[in-house]
Amino acid sequence: MAxxxxxxxxxxxxxxxxxxxxxxxxxxxxxxxxxxxxxHFTGDGSSVVVLVRHVSADGADGGVTAPRNRxxxxxxxxxxxxxxxxxxxxxxxxxxxxxxxxxENVTDLVLAGLSTAHGVxxxxxxxxxxxxxxxxxxxxxxxxxxxxxxxxxxxxxALGARTARVADLVTAPAG
Numbered sequence: 398m399a400x401x402x403x404x405x406x407x408x409x410x411x412x413x414x415x416x417x418x419x420x421x422x423x424x425x426x427x428x429x430x431x432x433x434x435x436x437h438f439t440g441d442g443s444s445v446v447v448l449v450r451h452v453s454a455d456g457a458d459g460g461v462t463a464p465r466n467r468x469x470x471x472x473x474x475x476x477x478x479x480x481x482x483x484x485x486x487x488x489x490x491x492x493x494x495x496x497x498x499x500x501e502n503v504t505d506l507v508l509a510g511l512s513t514a515h516g517v518x519x520x521x522x523x524x525x526x527x528x529x530x531x532x533x534x535x536x537x538x539x540x541x542x543x544x545x546x547x548x549x550x551x552x553x554x555a556l557g558a559r560t561a562r563v564a565d566l567v568t569a570p571a572g
Contacts, residue, residue: 408510430537486519509537
């Protein structure tokens with residue numbers, strides 16, 4: 398569609414989060430799927446990549462430099478990427494994410510990361526409220542159990558998001 402630009406938003410791929418138990422796939426599988434998305438979306442040079450990390454507002458978790466808050470290997474920011482630090486679930490709440498996306502002329506978002514029922518769902522709902530077209534990469538996210546995973550995807554679909562598998566997203570034009 399003319400006039401659209403897509404951003405890949407990878408959410409909370411930090412060691413302490415990735416290492417938790419997840420369903421329907423484990424954290425390393427989510428990271429691998431996010432890596433495939435990232436390679437696709439950076440391959441054409443026209444898409445935007447945003448990495449989102451969660452850090453406690455009160456610094457109780459050691460802040461942005463604490464080892465637990467580092468993004469897992471392969472998910473670190475690269476030249477041209479944007480890094481957003483959030484203190485709640487929604488990556489738009491009290492962050493510069495919306496301004497960054499508007500500055501990059503982004504209209505469409507592909508969301509992936511952890512967890513479907515928390516950071517991904519809250520960020521997707523925030524994006525929809527702000528008028529973005531949202532796609533959740535359903536096999537590049539997971540939740541604490543499969544029921545919550547399915548409920549979150551169903552809720553997001555009812556709000557207007559679409560879901561797609563990584564294989565379908567990486568065979569489509571990125572930007």
